[in-house]
Amino acid sequence: MKNSIKSKTSPASEPDTKDAKDTQIAELTADLKRQRADFENYRKNVDADRTRTVTATEIKTILRLLPILDDLDLALNHAPADLPDHAWIAGVLALSKKLNSTLDQLGVKKITARPGTAFDPNLHEALSGEGDRIAEELRAGYTLAGQTLRPSLVRVDGES
Numbered sequence: 001m002k003n004s005i006k007s008k009t010s011p012a013s014e015p016d017t018k019d020a021k022d023t024q025i026a027e028l029t030a031d032l033k034r035q036r037a038d039f040e041n042y043r044k045n046v047d048a049d050r051t052r053t054v055t056a057t058e059i060k061t062i063l064r065l066l067p068i069l070d071d072l073d074l075a076l077n078h079a080p081a082d083l084p085d086h087a088w089i090a091g092v093l094a095l096s097k098k099l100n101s102t103l104d105q106l107g108v109k110k111i112t113a114r115p116g117t118a119f120d121p122n123l124h125e126a127l128s129g130e131g132d133r134i135a136e137e138l139r140a141g142y143t144l145a146g147q148t149l150r151p152s153l154v155r156v157d158g159e160s
Contacts, residue, residue: 058106058144059144059149062103062106062108062142062144062149063149063150065099065103066142066149066150068099069096069099069100069103069140070139070140072092072095072096072099073096073140075092076089076092076093076096079092103142106144107144107145108142108143108144108149109142109143109144110140110141110142111123111124111140111141111142111143111148111151111152113134113137113140113141113152113154114134114137115133115134115135115136115137116133116134117133117134118132118133118134119131119132119133119134119154119156122148122151123141123143123148123151123152124141124151124152124153124154124156125141125151125152125153125154126154126155126156127153127154127155128155128156129155129156129157130156130157130158131156131157131158132156132158133156133157133158134154134155134156135154135155135156135157136154136155137152137153137154138153138154138155139152139153140152141153
């Protein structure tokens with residue numbers, strides 16, 4: 001019976017069969033390489049999307065915390081002068097320091113907006129006045145990784 005199977009294939013058709021198999025192997029190998037590349041690109045895109053989502057969530061959370069920090073700073077700036085050693089003042093100050101420390105650990109930096117500092121429209125928002133120098137900071141601004149999260153609200157004037 002083995003002889004009958006061998007005799008059905010002619011020696012002339014063996015190279016054709018081998019060429020067809022080699023072609024099929026080459027096509028399948030190319031398909032596999034494309035599939036691997038497609039999967040790798042998909043994985044990179046998913047990782048990038050995940051990173052963007054995490055960053056957007058962090059920014060959204062930080063932006064929700066900044067008004068709380070503003071209120072704490074306002075409370076401390078308007079604390080009665082006759083109560084500097086009061087436990088309530090110390091507690092609010094500790095809370096403010098802790099929130100500032102946490103934001104610092106996240107990479108949030110306060111924008112410098114001291115009187116006399118040059119006005120930078122990328123970092124500052126002029127609420128009143130005209131000029132190129134900051135006269136007063138009305139609300140603190142913050143950056144994260146070099147990007148402005150919230151500009152400083154300032155009053156400007158032309159004098160240094």
